[in-house]
Structure formats: C-alpha cells, structure tokens
Amino acid sequence: MQVEHDDLEDGIRMIRLMGRLDLEGAEAADLKLTSLAAVKKGFVIVDLDGVEFMSSIGVSVIVRVARALTSREGRLVLLNPQPNVADVLRRTQIDQISLVCDDLGAARTAVLATG
Amino acid sequence: MEPTRLHTLETDAPRADTSSMSTRTFPVDRSAPRAAAAWFRGLPTGLSASRLADAELCVDELVTNVVRYAFTDGGTHTLTVNVERSPSEVEIVIQDDGRPFDPTAAPLPAMPRTLDEAVPGGRGLLLVRSIAPRLGYERRDGFNRVILGFPLDPGP
Numbered sequence: 621m622q623v624e625h626d627d628l629e630d631g632i633r634m635i636r637l638m639g640r641l642d643l644e645g646a647e648a649a650d651l652k653l654t655s656l657a658a659v660k661k662g663f664v665i666v667d668l669d670g671v672e673f674m675s676s677i678g679v680s681v682i683v684r685v686a687r688a689l690t691s692r693e694g695r696l697v698l699l700n701p702q703p704n705v706a707d708v709l710r711r712t713q714i715d716q717i718s719l720v721c722d723d724l725g726a727a728r729t730a731v732l733a734t735g
Numbered sequence: 736m737e738p739t740r741l742h743t744l745e746t747d748a749p750r751a752d753t754s755s756m757s758t759r760t761f762p763v764d765r766s767a768p769r770a771a772a773a774w775f776r777g778l779p780t781g782l783s784a785s786r787l788a789d790a791e792l793c794v795d796e797l798v799t800n801v802v803r804y805a806f807t808d809g810g811t812h813t814l815t816v817n818v819e820r821s822p823s824e825v826e827i828v829i830q831d832d833g834r835p836f837d838p839t840a841a842p843l844p845a846m847p848r849t850l851d852e853a854v855p856g857g858r859g860l861l862l863v864r865s866i867a868p869r870l871g872y873e874r875r876d877g878f879n880r881v882i883l884g885f886p887l888d889p890g891p
Contacts, residue, residue, distance in 0.1 A: 640769065642772070642795055642799070643765055643768045643769070643795075643803075644765055644769050645769075673791075673795075675768070675795050675862075676796060676857075676858035679858050683853045686853075687851070687853065704792075708862065711862055711865050711866070712858045713846050714853070716848075717847055717852075717853055718850065
C-alpha cells in the first residue's frame with residue numbers, strides 16, 4: 621500500500637492511496653494516513669483512484685481519520701473511487717456521511733465548505 | 736459432538752451436480768485474507784466479473800474475521816477454503832476450528848447518520864450479508880463452516 625501526498629492551495633492536503641486496502645494494506649497505511657491527515661487546517665482530500673480493492677477494514681481506517689478531522693472542525697472528502705470501492709462505500713453508507721466526489725474541482729469545493 | 740445448526744439466507748439454492756474445484760489451507764495470520772482472495776480470484780470459477788469481485792470481497796471479509804476474532808490462545812492455526820462448482824453456482828466454504836461464530840446471525844452495527852455515530856468497525860458482516868446471494872453457517876465437529884453461494888449468471 622502506497623501513501624503519497626501533495627499540499628494544494630488553500631491549505632488543502634491531498635493524500636493518494638494506491639494498492640489494496642485490505643487487512644495488510646490497512647495496517648500498512650493506517651499510521652501514515654493518520655499522520656498525514658493531521659494537517660493544520662484539517663482540509664483533506666483522499667484520492668482513492670489507485671485503490672484497487674477496499675474491504676471493511678479499509679472503511680474503518682477512513683472513518684477513523686474522518687472522525688478525527690471533524691472533531692477539530694476539519695473535513696475529509698473522498699475522491700474518485702473505483703466502482704468496486706464506491707460500491708463498498710455505498711453498502712456501508714459511508715457515502716452518506718462523508719462526501720465522495722468524482723472530480724478534483726468538486727472535491728476542493730466540498731472540503732472547503734463549512735457546515 | 737456439538738449439534739449441527741444450519742442457517743441460510745436463501746432457502747432454495749441449487750445444489751445438484753456439485754463437484755470440488757479446489758481446496759486450499761492458509762495459516763491464520765494477517766497475510767491470510769489477501770492470500771485467500773488472490774487464490775480464489777485465480778480459480779477458473781466461470782463467475783462474471785461483478786460476481787467474482789463480490790465473491791472475492793466476501794472471502795476477504797470472512798477470512799479477515801477468522802484472523803481477527805476466531806482464536807484467542809495465541810497458537811498456530813489454519814483455515815481452509817473449499818470451492819465447488821455446480822452447473823448453476825459456485826459454492827465457497829470457509830472452515831476454521833476457532834470459537835463458534837455464526838455470521839448469519841451476529842448483530843449488525845446500526846447505520847450511522849453522522850460521522851460521530853460511525854464506529855470504526857463492524858462493517859464486514861454487513862458487507863457479506865448484503866452481497867452474498869446465498870450465505871449459510873453450520874458448526875460441525877468443532878468447526879465453523881461458512882457457506883457462500885454465487886450464481887453462474889451475469890449478475891446484477
């Protein structure tokens with residue numbers, strides 16, 4: 621599991637996950653993702669385009685990071701999941717409580733929105 | 736001997752002309768879910784791409800459950816995955832000798848309305864029970880046997 625990041629304008633941090641977000645992948649990514657998401661303004665976009673597979677363990681990692689961000693008035697937006705990953709987010713209803721966007725422009729707008 | 740219990744979410748599943756396709760035993764460790772999913776994905780099951788992806792996710796989730804929760808003694812254990820194919824269905828049986836656990840009857844987490852309500856875990860069974868067209872469980876001779884059935888049709 622690879623975890624990379626870029627800092628965009630407006631204090632947004634984009635974190636890219638690549639690989640398989642199963643038990644091994646989640647264990648490998650958890651600490652790094654949590655650390656990278658602890659950005660000052662709390663505006664985080666997680667790019668899921670490179671995630672080929674996500675199990676419930678991966679969902680748990682996403683939820684834990686999103687909760688940590690909202691607890692300090694930040695926000696996590698998910699970007700561009702593959703269809704099978706989007707299906708997991710839909711079945712677990714995470715797409716109802718954490719925004720999922722299909723393009724970067726929408727994700728940037730969403731992560732900066734208040735409320 | 737413990738009583739055999741069989742629960743299924745689909746009562747009229749086809750079982751005729753079933754033949755064993757392959758069986759593989761995996762060590763119960765953190766590598767098992769990925770190894771079992773990869774092995775299953777490589778079998779000539781004949782499942783459609785969407786059914787295969789669903790089945791792979793179920794195998795991953797159920798094997799992950801065994802790895803995380805079935806054993807508390809710290810010892811070395813194995814689990815076995817058996818795949819059979821009938822003219823109409825691929826059946827997957829995941830067997831372990833851990834503590835009794837029925838994934839068809841275990842309570843599911845409440846659906847969260849906000850992130851505050853979202854607990855980090857507990858979604859694996861939700862996924863399996865929402866995806867698997869046929870899901871059964873029996874405790875037989877000290878083993879948990881979880882049975883999945885996926886039709887050999889184009890799928891949803």
